[in-house]
Amino acid sequence: xxxxxxxxxxxxxxxxxxxxxxxxxxxxxxxxxxxxxxxxxxxxxxxxxxxxxxxxxxxxxxxxxxxxxxxxxxxxxxxxxxxxxxxxxxxxxxxxxxxxxxxxxxxxxxxxxxxxxxxxxxxxxxxxxxxxxxxxxxxxxxxxxxxxxxxxxxxxxxxxxxxxxxxxxxxxxxxxxxxxxxxxxxxxxxxxxxxxxxxxxxxxxxxxxxxxxxxxxxxxxxxxxxxxxxxxxxxxxxxxxxxxxxxxxxxxxxxxxxxxxxxxxxxxxxxxxxxxxxxxxxxxxxxxxxxxxxxxxxxxxxxxxxxxxxxxxxxxxxxxxxxxxxxxxxxxxxxxxxxxxxxxxxxxxxxxxxxxxxxxxxxxxxxxxxxxxxxxxxxxxxxxxxxxxxxxxxxxxxxxxxxxxxxxxxxxxxxxxxxxxxxxxxxxxxxxxx
Ligand SMILES: Cc1cc2nc3c(=O)[nH]c(=O)nc-3n(C[C@H](O)[C@H](O)[C@H](O)COP(=O)(O)OP(=O)(O)OC[C@H]3O[C@@H](n4cnc5c(N)ncnc54)[C@H](O)[C@@H]3O)c2cc1C
Numbered sequence: 141x142x143x144x145x146x147x148x149x150x151x152x153x154x155x156x157x158x159x160x161x162x163x164x165x166x167x168x169x170x171x172x173x174x175x176x177x178x179x180x181x182x183x184x185x186x187x188x189x190x191x192x193x194x195x196x197x198x199x200x201x202x203x204x205x206x207x208x209x210x211x212x213x214x215x216x217x218x219x220x221x222x223x224x225x226x227x228x229x230x231x232x233x234x235x236x237x238x239x240x241x242x243x244x245x246x247x248x249x250x251x252x253x254x255x256x257x258x259x260x261x262x263x264x265x266x267x268x269x270x271x272x273x274x275x276x277x278x279x280x281x282x283x284x285x286x287x288x289x290x291x292x293x294x295x296x297x298x299x300x301x302x303x304x305x306x307x308x309x310x311x312x313x314x315x316x317x318x319x320x321x322x323x324x325x326x327x328x329x330x331x332x333x334x335x336x337x338x339x340x341x342x343x344x345x346x347x348x349x350x351x352x353x354x355x356x357x358x359x360x361x362x363x364x365x366x367x368x369x370x371x372x373x374x375x376x377x378x379x380x381x382x383x384x385x386x387x388x389x390x391x392x393x394x395x396x397x398x399x400x401x402x403x404x405x406x407x408x409x410x411x412x413x414x415x416x417x418x419x420x421x422x423x424x425x426x427x428x429x430x431x432x433x434x435x436x437x438x439x440x441x442x443x444x445x446x447x448x449x450x451x452x453x454x455x456x457x458x459x460x461x462x463x464x465x466x467x468x469x470x471x472x473x474x475x476x477x478x479x480x481x482x483x484x485x486x487x488x489x490x491x492x493x494x495x496x497x498x499x500x501x502x503x504x505x506x507x508x509x510x511x512x513x514x515x516x517x518x519x520x521x522x523x524x525x526x527x528x529x530x531x532x533x534x535x536x537x538x539x540x541x542x543x544x545x546x547x548x549x550x551x552x553x554x555x556x557x558x559x560x561x562x563x564x565x566x567x568x569x570x571x572x573x574x
Contacts (some may be wrong), residue, residue, distance in 0.1 A: 192491045193498075197254075198261040205240055205265040217270045220397040221542070224389070226274055228311045228353040228399075233280060236308020245290050249298050250306040255498045256432065259283055260439045260490065265480025270539060272546030273398030275440050280349045281305060281434040284554075285312035285358040287427040288374050292417030301356050301376045313354035315345035315377070315403065316426060322347070323559050325360070326368035326423065328403065332361040332375060337412050339363070339375065341383075344404040347553075351401025352389050354379050360422050363415070372422035376414045383408035394545030431497065433505055433554050434511040438490050441514050441550060445483045446522055448543050449476055452525040455532070472528055479521050486513050495570045505567040512560035515551030522547050 191198075212234050220226035235241050236250075243258040245251025252258070259282065266275040289302050304310035321327040321366040330343025341361060347356070356378050363373040377384070390400045417425060441461050453476060456466035467473055493506035522544040526533040533540050551557045 148512060149360055153545065172557060179505040192488075193257045193495050194261060198258060201243070201258060202261050202265045204238065205262060206268060208238060208240070209265070209269055214268075214270050217274065217397065222396075224391075224396050225352070225399045226277070226349055226397045228277060229308075230236070231274070232278070232308040232311055234308070235278065236306060241278070241308055242286075242302075242306030243282075245286070245302065245306050246298075249290070249303040249396070251290075256435075256500050257494050260433070260435060260494045263436045263439035264443045267440045268447065271395075271397055271542055272444070272549070273313055273395040276395060276549075277350050277398045279436050281312050284429065284433045285314040287429045287432050288416050289358065289376065291428075292421075292425055293376070294413070297376055297414065297416065304355075310355040311353050313350040313357050313379075313401075315350050315357045315359040317347045318344060319346045319402075323556055325426065326372075328360060328372070330359070330361045331374065332357075332359075332363045332410075334363070334412060335409075338409045339412055339414075341375075341377070341405045341408040341410060344387075344402065346402050348401045348403050349398055351397040351403055352386050353534065357403070358416070360426055363419050363422070366420070367554045369423045370420050372426075373419045374416040374422040374425050375410060376416065377408070377410055379403075379409065381408050394542070394548060415495055427504075430555065431502075434507040435490065435493055435497065435503075436485065437550065438507075438510045438514040439494075439556055441518055441547065442483055442490065444486050444543060444547070445479075445486075445518065448521065448525050448540055449480055449483070451539055452476065453527055456528050459530075466528055466530075475524055479517075479524060482517050483521070486510065486517060489513065505564060508560040508567075509556070511550075511555065512557050512564070515557050515560075518543075518547035518550045529562055547564075 147460050182319075213231065229459075232241060239252050240262055242251030243250070243254050243262055245253070247253035263275075263279065263283070266278055269275050286302060286305055289297060293302065301310065301312070305312045312560045315330075316325060316328070318328050319331060320329060328343075330341065330345065332339035334342045339361075342358070343361070345357070345359070346350075348354075351357075356376055359375045359377045360372055361375060362371050364371040379386075385404040385406065387404055390402060392400060416422070453467060456472060459466050461469075467476075489506065489510045493503045493510055496506065497503045522540065526540045526544050529540050531536060532538055533544075535541060555563075562571070
């Protein structure tokens with residue numbers, strides 16, 4: 141029954157591509173309105189035959205998602221950014237119905253049963269959402285809070301938490317970072333102490349994306365006093381249990397439409413059967429989960445980088461300084477060419493890492509390199525592009541300034557640049573020997 145449903149949704153998705161053409165923007169708007177909401181198509185026609193990792197099916201999936209984004213998400217982005225949150229249950233239900241929250245998840249739990257390259261394709265297309273906050277919230281649901289559950293969770297847990305998350309009926313969040321531990325995941329303090337067949341959880345989590353709206357958390361907690369890499373477990377924690385307190389929504393410089401919470405646990409009782417996989421392997425599972433999370437983040441940001449370059453080209457082509465378009469000054473078009481070259485290099489690394497990953501290789505080193513480069517490039521690109529918009533770039537309602545704010549997180553979240561460097565050095569065997 142579930143198999144049939146999943147297959148049907150894939151079929152429906154792939155039929156979508158013949159049923160629509162993307163609506164192109166037409167309408168006379170004032171400049172500020174024009175730059176804040178016009179969708180510039182940055183991409184040349186893509187040909188599946190020539191593509192390194194994508195087939196016709198990947199493009200069909202992307203096309204169907206693009207239509208959904210244009211109809212159901214982008215028209216509301218400015219409003220949700222202003223409100224500082226977005227209706228996660230509503231948006232996830234729309235995405236879940238269409239199959240986009242579990243493209244690489246097992247068909248028996250509502251997923252599409254495709255490989256991770258399809259998640260990368262989805263992440264790329266989500267980059268066409270006109271802010272960073274909503275794609276990040278979706279990514280937490282599909283590729284950050286659920287990969288370990290899909291891979292190692294029991295059938296019972298998958299039925300209770302994975303299936304409704306894939307279908308968009310439940311909102312998930314990931315509880316790893318704490319007030320005193322972010323980069324150093326091994327030093328988290330939240331405890332889950334076994335009492336009979338329950339864990340009693342105390343402590344708290346910080347920076348929890350989707351935290352004010354989530355129905356459950358993929359929680360990393362210490363389940364013993366053993367060595368820090370072997371004493372942790374991932375636990376499916378319903379957020380409506382007594383003792384779970386969402387303390388506050390955190391104000392941020394960017395990612396406005398994504399709610400970020402601080403959460404406390406005051407002797408929360410959860411059945412021991414809610415542990416994902418084997419007790420004590422949570423740290424390892426989380427590290428594995430990070431590979432997908434990091435590749436997902438890179439895939440997501442390359443699309444936005446393309447858009448920002450294209451929008452900067454459009455703006456600087458019509459804006460004149462010293463009797464000629466800003467774009468025609470060599471410093472400007474050369475710089476944009478350099479940045480586009482860097483984006484292409486990053487994309488190549490992403491596709492190479494993805495191709496290796498779907499063949500079963502450990503791509504921790506390449507994923508860390510891509511994440512590092514993604515963060516660094518986002519900072520360079522957003523700064524350079526914003527500069528060419530002049531005063532307009534300093535206003536809050538143009539895409540380039542939103543990207544400038546939102547993309548700064550790329551060098552901090554999901555492992556800061558320095559953490560990526562540490563991982564790369566470990567693989568290069570250049571860390572000081574003890
Ligand atoms: C908007 C937002 C959303 C987030 N969403 C989630 C979420 O859903 N779930 C979750 O668990 N976490 C989430 N995070 C947390 C995020 O992953 C952490 O912020 C990140 O891991 C860094 O941890 P920290 O903030 O504690 O910084 P710290 O660990 O205090 O590090 C501070 C700085 O120290 C430097 N540093 C770190 N390691 C080294 C080193 N080895 N050598 C030199 N310098 C170093 C880096 O520059 C780093 O930025 C989110 C954060 C933000 C801001």
